[in-house]
Amino acid sequence: MTLFTHLECHECGAHYDPKQLQRFCPVDNQPLEAKYDCKKAPDKNVLKDRSWDMWRYREMLPVFDDAHIVSLGEGMSPLLQANNLDYGFSNLYIKDEGQNPTGSFKARGLSMAISKAKELGVKVSSIPTAGNAGSALSAYGAKAGMTIHAYMPKQTPEVFQIDCGITGAKVNTIEGNISDAGKQMRADMQDDWWDVTTLKEPYRLEGKKTMGYEIAEQMQWKLPDVILYPTGGGTGLIGIWKAFKEMLEMGWIEDIPTRMVAVQIEQCNPIVQAFENNDSGSFPYENPGVTIANGLRVPHAFGHKLILKTLYESKGTAIDVSDEEMHRGISELAKAEGLFVSPEGAAVWEAAKKLLDQGWIKEEESVVLLNTGSAYKYIENMR
Ligand SMILES: Cc1ncc(COP(=O)(O)O)c(C=O)c1O
Numbered sequence: 001m002t003l004f005t006h007l008e009c010h011e012c013g014a015h016y017d018p019k020q021l022q023r024f025c026p027v028d029n030q031p032l033e034a035k036y037d038c039k040k041a042p043d044k045n046v047l048k049d050r051s052w053d054m055w056r057y058r059e060m061l062p063v064f065d066d067a068h069i070v071s072l073g074e075g076m077s078p079l080l081q082a083n084n085l086d087y088g089f090s091n092l093y094i095k096d097e098g099q100n101p102t103g104s105f106k107a108r109g110l111s112m113a114i115s116k117a118k119e120l121g122v123k124v125s126s127i128p129t130a131g132n133a134g135s136a137l138s139a140y141g142a143k144a145g146m147t148i149h150a151y152m153p154k155q156t157p158e159v160f161q162i163d164c165g166i167t168g169a170k171v172n173t174i175e176g177n178i179s180d181a182g183k184q185m186r187a188d189m190q191d192d193w194w195d196v197t198t199l200k201e202p203y204r205l206e207g208k209k210t211m212g213y214e215i216a217e218q219m220q221w222k223l224p225d226v227i228l229y230p231t232g233g234g235t236g237l238i239g240i241w242k243a244f245k246e247m248l249e250m251g252w253i254e255d256i257p258t259r260m261v262a263v264q265i266e267q268c269n270p271i272v273q274a275f276e277n278n279d280s281g282s283f284p285y286e287n288p289g290v291t292i293a294n295g296l297r298v299p300h301a302f303g304h305k306l307i308l309k310t311l312y313e314s315k316g317t318a319i320d321v322s323d324e325e326m327h328r329g330i331s332e333l334a335k336a337e338g339l340f341v342s343p344e345g346a347a348v349w350e351a352a353k354k355l356l357d358q359g360w361i362k363e364e365e366s367v368v369l370l371n372t373g374s375a376y377k378y379i380e381n382m383r
């Protein structure tokens with residue numbers, strides 16, 4: 001049922017065997033992308049009879065055998081029209097990813113990663129996490145009967161430690177940021193551990209890209225002018241753009257007018273800095289300050305180059321916001337739209353307002369904000 005053919009390095013184009021476990025391209029240390037035989041794609045009308053979850057795009061997902069799919073009902077989150085926010089936008093939408101299993105969009109990526117890991121015989125998986133990815137990996141790992149090791153910064157809200165633990169994961173809290181958690185994980189790793197670190201494993205991206213398919217389908221195959229995405233590791237941003245290009249190749253959409261915006265936080269904005277300085281190389285950023293948006297405290301994304309490539313290709317931009325602004329955004333979205341969003345979701349709303357004020361977004365343009373997570377996981381950050 002899948003049209004998946006092989007894995008390919010986005011940088012040097014080398015091909016990798018999809019029947020084996022693969023991580024990233026060892027030649028240039030860059031992420032691999034799953035490639036599909038788009039010429040054989042069905043008409044998009046086939047979707048009308050499909051399940052109401054991310055697996056409806058089955059041909060463009062990399063699992064070979066349906067028996068290996070590990071699902072908790074992820075995807076097909078609502079795309080809500082935000083017409084009460086009185087700021088000047090006439091076509092504003094919020095895709096509410098907080099309604100996914102385990103309360104965030106991370107469910108998509110980890111459902112896919114665990115399904116592929118199961119298909120390829122993995123029994124133990126490990127992850128450095130800012131919280132949401134750990135919750136999702138632990139839940140899908142439990143469903144798949146795998147052992148999970150989650151490494152998270154000490155500052156991660158306690159609920160993430162609790163839900164990872166309760167689903168049976170082994171939880172390690174680490175002094176420092178998510179890069180430090182990754183270092184500790186690699187020091188502890190045994191031969192049979194499968195590392196699902198963002199973009200060092202090729203299939204989380206394939207789960208996250210389904211947000212792009214859904215946005216297209218929910219907007220009747222006419223893509224928005226602007227998408228704002230809270231960017232840590234960047235998988236969703238890269239994935240949505242990948243989905244758009246695949247859909248264009250399959251003839252599901254006619255064009256891609258969308259400008260992609262990476263939203264970061266003032267305390268940790270390596271993509272904003274690199275974008276402004278036109279630097280596509282790596283940009284290590286030491287010791288970021290604490291924030292209420294734990295998912296955006298990523299000092300060095302492994303997918304740094306791919307994130308920038310997406311911004312340049314889409315004629316997008318990168319912008320940062322403060323914790324104070326996110327607090328205000330949470331309150332505004334709750335009062336006007338009845339949505340209790342994660343700090344990361346509030347960040348994109350605050351960024352959208354700034355870009356409208358600057359004239360970068362025009363009032364009549366269609367704009368999609370990604371609320372990537374539920375606020376209920378962050379209660380202790382909101383007091
Ligand atoms: C709620 C939330 N939003 C955004 C992000 C950043 O996502 P990505 O790593 O795909 O850029 C995270 C990562 O932990 C998150 O938990």
Ligand SMILES: [Zn+2]
Pocket residue numbers: 009010011012013014025026027028029030
């Ligand atoms: Zn390569």
